[in-house]
Amino acid sequence: MNAADLDLRRRTYAHMVENGTAPRADDLGDRDEVVAGWRRLHDEHALVLNPGTDEIRMLNPFSAVPSAWRVHARDRWWYANCAWDAFGVCACLHADGRIESSCPDCGEPIVVEVHDEKPGDESLLFHVLVPAERWWDDIVYT
Amino acid sequence: MNLFRSEEHLGRWLGGREPGATTTVVELSVLAHAWWDDRVSADWRPHTREQNQAILDRLGLTGDFWLLP
Numbered sequence: 001m002n003a004a005d006l007d008l009r010r011r012t013y014a015h016m017v018e019n020g021t022a023p024r025a026d027d028l029g030d031r032d033e034v035v036a037g038w039r040r041l042h043d044e045h046a047l048v049l050n051p052g053t054d055e056i057r058m059l060n061p062f063s064a065v066p067s068a069w070r071v072h073a074r075d076r077w078w079y080a081n082c083a084w085d086a087f088g089v090c091a092c093l094h095a096d097g098r099i100e101s102s103c104p105d106c107g108e109p110i111v112v113e114v115h116d117e118k119p120g121d122e123s124l125l126f127h128v129l130v131p132a133e134r135w136w137d138d139i140v141y142t
Numbered sequence: 143m144n145l146f147r148s149e150e151h152l153g154r155w156l157g158g159r160e161p162g163a164t165t166t167v168v169e170l171s172v173l174a175h176a177w178w179d180d181r182v183s184a185d186w187r188p189h190t191r192e193q194n195q196a197i198l199d200r201l202g203l204t205g206d207f208w209l210l211p
Contacts, residue, residue: 002189013182046188061178082143087174092181103143105151110143117175118166124147126170126176129162130180132198140144 001044008037009046013059017093020076022056022064048139061088073097080135082142083126090114145170161206173201 002010008028015023016061025034035054042049047057056064063069063079069079071089073096083101090097099112113120135142145167146152152164157168165173176197180186198208 006187010184013186014184017182044188061181062175078144083145083170084143084174084177088181089170091175091178094179101145103151105146105149105155108143108147110147114171117171118206119171122166122168123147123170125149125152125164126143126167127146127152127162128143128207129159129163131162131207132209136211 001041001046005037005040008034011040012038012041012047012056016059016062016064020058020078022062025054025105045136046111046138061085061092068101070096070100072100080083081140084128085121086112087114163203165203169201173197173203176201 012023014026015069015137017082025038028034028036036053037118038047038049038056040123041047045130046061047056049055050057058064058081061080061084063081063085067081069082069085069086071080073090073093078089080089080099086099090099091141096116097114099110099114102108103110110124111121111126128136144155146155147160149164177194195210198204198210
């Protein structure tokens with residue numbers, strides 16, 4: 001990853017952290033140049049674009065679109081992509097937080113307070129369906 | 143990558159599908175903090191495969207299922 005792409009990635013994440021939403025390409029500069037850079041970052045799994053639209057889908061661990069995983073941290077609600085990423089939002093913001101989702105089986109709410117990097121409810125189970133070798137075959141499904 | 147209330151809920155959700163890997167939510171939190179800690183740092187650099195595999199290894203997430211490509 002070259003210095004220009006690293007800088008573009010840094011500015012993209014900084015926009016997310018500052019505003020709580022992913023930037024549009026023209027928020028960061030010349031649209032065509034930004035999209036070209038984002039495509040390279042997508043290819044290197046440094047972010048995830050929506051196919052066809054060149055809009056950001058994931059700035060892992062953040063989701064740029066509403067998801068089943070909401071995290072309250074640093075006085076703001078965020079969306080995450082999955083359970084791993086929900087804890088990742090607290091991790092990357094270096095903040096305590098509150099994770100809200102639901103059990104995929106019964107639909108009952110799941111709420112986890114995260115304090116000092118530890119979950120308040122230790123009874124829950126984390127399940128990963130797809131083996132690591134195939135995570136990026138379809139990262140949205142993973 | 144989901145959280146479940148119990149093994150019973152997980153089993154029902156799988157509905158006959160082959161299970162993947164299951165850990166406690168405590169282990170998940172440790173994993174997530176190791177994996178994502180630097181993600182919004184201005185000094186972030188891409189993790190190598192070896193760095194990421196080492197994170198999994200340190201947490202005992204080993205075996206074919208956890209082998210990164």
